[in-house]
Amino acid sequence: MTELMVVVCMKVVPKPEEIRVDPETRRIERGQVRSEINPPDMNALEVALRLKDLHQARVVILSMGPPLFEEYLRVGLAMGADEVVLLSDQLFAGADTLATTYTLAKGIEKIGQPDLIICGEESSDGATGQVPPGIAEWLDQPQITLVADLEVDLQRQVVRGRREIGGGFEVLEAPMPAVISVKTASNEPRFMDYEIKEDAFTGKNLTVWTHEDIESDKEYIGTPGSPTIVSGFEQAAVRERKRQFLTGARDEVIRKLVDVLREYL
Numbered sequence: 080m081t082e083l084m085v086v087v088c089m090k091v092v093p094k095p096e097e098i099r100v101d102p103e104t105r106r107i108e109r110g111q112v113r114s115e116i117n118p119p120d121m122n123a124l125e126v127a128l129r130l131k132d133l134h135q136a137r138v139v140i141l142s143m144g145p146p147l148f149e150e151y152l153r154v155g156l157a158m159g160a161d162e163v164v165l166l167s168d169q170l171f172a173g174a175d176t177l178a179t180t181y182t183l184a185k186g187i188e189k190i191g192q193p194d195l196i197i198c199g200e201e202s203s204d205g206a207t208g209q210v211p212p213g214i215a216e217w218l219d220q221p222q223i224t225l226v227a228d229l230e231v232d233l234q235r236q237v238v239r240g241r242r243e244i245g246g247g248f249e250v251l252e253a254p255m256p257a258v259i260s261v262k263t264a265s266n267e268p269r270f271m272d273y274e275i276k277e278d279a280f281t282g283k284n285l286t287v288w289t290h291e292d293i294e295s296d297k298e299y300i301g302t303p304g305s306p307t308i309v310s311g312f313e314q315a316a317v318r319e320r321k322r323q324f325l326t327g328a329r330d331e332v333i334r335k336l337v338d339v340l341r342e343y344l
């Protein structure tokens with residue numbers, strides 16, 4: 080049986096409650112905050128690991144980001160992934176989604192010819208949801224977005240994704256290789272396997288590639304490859320609670336409460 084190769088794109092993001100934007104550069108300050116694996120990417124990894132359980136797939140985690148991502152990505156190894164490839168280079172900094180998808184696509188081409196590229200639905204920081212379709216465009220591959228379940232027919236070399244739509248489901252089929260994005264919270268990611276944990280955090284199955292390793296065009300990566308401009312940002316107004324206390328006898332409080340609620344009907 081031919082082995083299925085699956086690349087899972089995973090991003091490390093600042094914890095949502097700690098996100099701060101630098102008013103000068105209008106960029107997220109990543110250095111000062113605690114990070115985590117983008118939660119939807121854990122759902123994407125779980126989908127890939129289930130394919131590994133069923134079809135002996137080789138699962139490669141791919142990420143673009145600074146060296147601090149390494150520790151986090153090793154969690155994916157401890158969950159059962161076979162390898163991590165981190166694309167890390169000063170020249171990748173400042174990438175918008177166009178440059179990010181180009182860089183990830185070049186990384187995928189260097190990894191080989193995966194049958195499936197599985198992403199999360201969106202990141203919790205950038206949250207554009209543009210990366211999976213962007214990778215599909217660069218690689219000229221079909222895509223199925225927002226799938227809750229995935230099935231692979233190795234004989235026919237097709238992938239079937241089940242997507243939730245208003246009031247039901249639809250099932251889309253695409254020839255492999257294909258790009259998939261996985262609906263957030265569509266599964267329960269497994270825990271780390273403590274038998275492989277030590278190896279995962281000390282082993283050599285993590286490779287870092289620079290722009291030279293993936294033979295990327297400098298015009299297409301980082302800031303030069305990013306036509307998006309963050310032209311401004313503003314703090315969303317936080318609505319204060321009214322904190323109204325109703326006092327009196329029980330029936331009186333009920334009457335007051337009904338009057339208050341009536342204002343909102």
Ligand SMILES: Cc1cc2nc3c(=O)[nH]c(=O)nc-3n(C[C@H](O)[C@H](O)[C@H](O)COP(=O)(O)OP(=O)(O)OC[C@H]3O[C@@H](n4cnc5c(N)ncnc54)[C@H](O)[C@@H]3O)c2cc1C
Nearest residue numbers: 088143173175176179198199201202205206207208209210
């Ligand atoms: C002008 C501009 C400048 C920016 N500068 C920087 C910067 O200097 N540093 C910086 O870190 N970000 C920067 N960003 C943010 C950066 O563009 C996005 O984080 C990145 O393009 C991914 O987009 P997203 O977060 O919307 O991903 P989405 O499309 O919402 O993510 C969907 C899925 O794609 C995959 N994915 C997304 N990003 C990655 C990744 N990096 N590696 C692997 N898989 C991934 C994951 O599976 C994820 O669940 C900048 C953005 C803009 C607009």
